[in-house]
Amino acid sequence: MTISETVSLLAVLASSSLVHAHGHVNNLVINGVFYETYDSTNFPYMENPPIVVGWTVDQKDNGFVSPHAYYDPDIICHREAVPAQGHVEVTAGDVITVQWSEWPDAHHGPVLDYLANCHGPCEDVDKTTLEFFKIDGLGVVDRGNPGRYADDVLLENGYSWNVRIPENIASGNYVLRHEIIALHNAIEKYGAQNYPQCFNLKITGGGSDEPEGVLGTELYDAEDPGIYINIYANPADYEVPGPTIIEGGVTSVKQDPSSAYTTATATTRS
Template sequence: MKNSNSALIAAGIFVQMAVLAAGHSIFQQASSGSKDFGSTCVRMPPNNSPVTSVSSKDMACNVGGSKGLSGICEVKAGDEFTVEMHAQPGDRSCAHEAIGGNHFGPVMVYMSKVSDVTSADGSAGSWFKVDEFGYDASSKKWGTDQLNANCGKRSFKIPSKIPAGDYLVRAEAIALHTAGQSGGAQFYMSCYQVRVSGGSRGQLPAGVKIPGAYSASDPGILIDIWGSSFKEYKIPGPAIIDQSYF
């Protein structure tokens, strides 16, 4: 009987781990207007597992994301750009949740200007935030809920008043289902290699370093979203850049 109980417990743990892993996901495609870039300019991580340490160098562009590739997504300043998240590589089926398993949390997009987007690792410059959706208390919907409702897509505007050139675009979702304990938040991000034309000759917006923008104890990272006291949510990191840049 003891062996039987142990087998049942082990089976239960395995099923629970499989369910949690099923919620893992990857930002892996992009588009702009009628142009579908697919995965040509995204630095894909080796798998759909999250980053869990806010001090890890992988926080910038995920595991393996410091290495560039040849593909570049070319857009104009002021264009709409859409990032796309799905659970498995190459899977764009809208029949599947973009990020499931109760992986609720915010979605954010950062940009960083670099000299050569095919080789920059994201550590030298600063990152400024251009888009975010956290939690809407009135509807009780998260940014990840919006991803699921929109076939994994999140669209934002490339600021029209930033200098032309090469940029890393960093799309990120933070899953908070186990964030009630330190190190429990799960970070899913990918970097897209983007070349912006047009724009202005003005200064870049102020930015932050990644890693460095987040602390493990930030209220938007160390948080129990299941508790009865949860009412509102503070998105981690800097605010979106001033609207004058758009």
């Protein structure tokens, strides 16, 4: 067995053994207030689940979206995703902390964040019409075999990732699309694993910029160099998938794990 075949086998075994340990986003924290998102492992079994800011998805197994589905609506906000019926108000320039329930240390890959203007209430939006622009995206932090990637930083920060809402974008109703792409099996074509999740925001106090976006089904291709890659070969460069970060976008900053939070619920339409 060759080295590449051995690496591929180990990646497949790691993937299959950790399918239930991938996790999902539990909360958004904004200015010390924490908002519950969609709990894909519990809400499907509740008669009256709460109204939250996170989109409803068919993700009971904490699973992923395959590159086979890059041109399918499932890649937009995860499998069978439908808009959340609540939203949270944020001010342009605010930092949102995205808190995951868990994430396996055997997975490695980039963390990306996008916004899409709903041009009306996000609670009613047709996801196939959303045009996403990237506000945050980080790939390799330290080179190595496989190296230290953005999702390793997320894990080190207590399963948390901070993303700043750009001050220059226009106020309005937006979908925040947060995503980890796991590359531990990306040595095989279609081996990458996408974990996108979406949240409804009402952004206030913004500027005047209305960046052009890309349909969710046009963000990636299975042969993109940041998608189809052997991370165990210590690649000299890593190209973060998707469009470039817009002007005003920034890379995540480390969260203070000692922060104290209060709790609030999503706002519904009046």
